Amino acid sequence: MLRIKLFRLIISAFIMCYVQLVVAAPLNIDITGGKNVGIPIAVLPFEYATGSDPFARAVETDDIAAIIRNDLYNSGHFYTLDVQGIDTNPADIKQVDFGYWKNFGAANLVVGRIVSRGGGLYDVYFELIDIYKGNMEPLLNVRVSDKYPEQFRALAHYISDLIFEKLTGVRGFFSTRIAYITIERGKEQTINSLYVADADGYNSKAILTVPYPIMSPRWSPNGKYIAYVALGKQSSINVINVTNGKRDQLTKYPGINGAPAWSPDGSKLAMVLSKDGAPKIYVLDLETKELRRVTSGGAIDTEPFWDPNGQSIVFTSNRGGKPQIYRVILQSGAVERITYTGDYNATPSLTPDGKRLIMLHQSEKGAYNIAVQDLNNGKVKSITSANLDESPTLAPNGMMVLYGLRDGDQSLLGAVTLDGKFRMRLPLQAENVKEPAWSPFLLKN
Amino acid sequence: MASATRVQSSQSKYSGSLVLSLILHLICFAVLFGTLSNQPPQPIMVNLLQNPDTGKTIKAGLINKKNVDQVVQRHVEEQQEKLRKIEEERQAEIAKREAEERKALELEQLKKIQEAAAKKAEADKQALLAKQAAAKEQAKQKLAKLEADRKQQAKLDLEKKNSAVKQAAALKAEHDRKVAEHNALIQNEVDLYKAKIAAAVEENRILSSAFVGDIVCKIRLRLLPDGSILNLTIVQRSGNPAYDSMSESAVHKAAPFPMPADPELYEHVKDIVLSFRNGETTDA
Incomplete structure (x- = not known):
């Protein structure tokens, strides 16, 4: 009896061990692949009051959903589904037929409605819904209010920012602005303008129009000013107030006054001056007006860009014979070369985490393209492929580069994601657009 | 437990017969002693010619017959009185002695009874002690036996276990071999499904x-x-x-x-x- 019991016990112990081995350890599967097609999202037209409400007409031309769709698509991270002609139009999650949207191919759905509060104020309610998680809680459920028509684009961009951040984990840049230079060549004279526009290229407005060439616009970290170079009889560095257009001249030394760059805290401006011989990097303290030269030697040093930590400046120099990018540590003055791939690397900027270098890089075929260098391993990857790209400027979230490109005789602005997989051209009205500058994140008005 | 009760009951059976024999012995004793002490007392010899008080021989005198007779008579009477007194005294003495003897005998008997009781108590005590000792010894032996049994059982168990382990080990080896074969088969299938699942996830x-x-x-x-x-x-x-x-x-x-x-x-x-x-x- 005991014997049998003991036996059974031992046998069952073995079986248990075996079963344990099989059942206790879940199967491990590595998921490394995927589709880089963008997040499929359906943004439905927002429900709105009709009839005598002035908003009814506005929606046709200024549809919030259309702005959001455009923002998300042009970020390069979304695939916006065409929802024209669909036979369902839920206004909130309770009305959503999840099966329908699964079949439709949407991973996420944006629904919303607009309610007039009177006095030109509108409340906009929207929900961001995850189609696949199968829970009835929207990812986002937000009410925003603003005035029609002045603020509706801004409001739509704001909604895009919220959606983008929710779905990528990265702050969206749709509420930011860009600056650029346009050149209109007339018979009598050439008109040079400094424009600012929404990040999507809409809402453009010239804040400075002058007969002499202007270049190198750079936003101050608080987004209130733009420093730029004016090339009159003599070059000068100036600052313009974006809101009221008020201008101040900062430097007008003999020779070159160029390539201004704001320090991350906005208290200093790096620049290139040739007052002492070769063009060198200087730092101007904006409060004390103290000017300090930070590089030396007979070579050309230009295009300074501050490391986001404020401790060093990267710049272009021909001190090695060919243009390459170097870094100067501000405290010690020590300089190190950071680009080694190819014969031409210039116009450096750094991602907000300081880990990647964006630059103009001459490929082996001789084309000038935008390239990204990983500062950890030195690997360089071109993200554009046209012939004459120029002036790369990074979005404040570090995910997209705006740059100048040439198409025939035209100079245009293009945008590209940092992996080079998504490129677009900005819909600007002007023919000759150059030298874009992306603003920092701006506080919502 | 059952055996312990049995031991106890046999013990009480013994003690019963012991008491019985003791009582019988006591009765024998009593009878024997009783007959001895019931022997009649020895007769007391008195020399009438001697003054029991002085032991002097009485001198006879010749007075007159009558007087003599009277004297004799008186003397006789005196003598008789004396004798009577002596007799009385003797009787009293006898009675006294008898009483003393009786008392002594009674004491003796009492003493004997007491002694017998003490003896019996002692015997009982000894018997109890013996009984206790015996019980203790028995318990000890029983424990020892239990321990021995236990050890024996443990030994048996261990042997059984060892043999079971050996058997189980053999079984396990066989089992392992089968499991290995089976696992290899399963692993192929599992790998296939891993790839399918990964593909399904990566597709989406x-x-x-x-x-x-x-x-x-x-x-x-x-x-x-x-x-x-x-x-x-x-x-x-x-x-x-x-x-x-x-x-x-x-x-x-x-x-x-x-x-x-x-x-x-x-x-x-x-x-x-x-x-x-x-x-x-x-x-x-």
């Missing part, structure tokens, strides 16, 4: 350059036999909630998963940890 996974760095999101997935999701938990977060959410969505989108029809295979693939690796996607 959106990569984005928005996700930067070597971040990993681990999702534990429990599947029903039809391949639908029973339970999904993020067991390791990447630090980017959107990345985690996107990984989770890919799993939901991929469901229901291809599942094996074999219930045993199902056991192997029903519990899965998916590791969503960002890896090189940003620079690919």
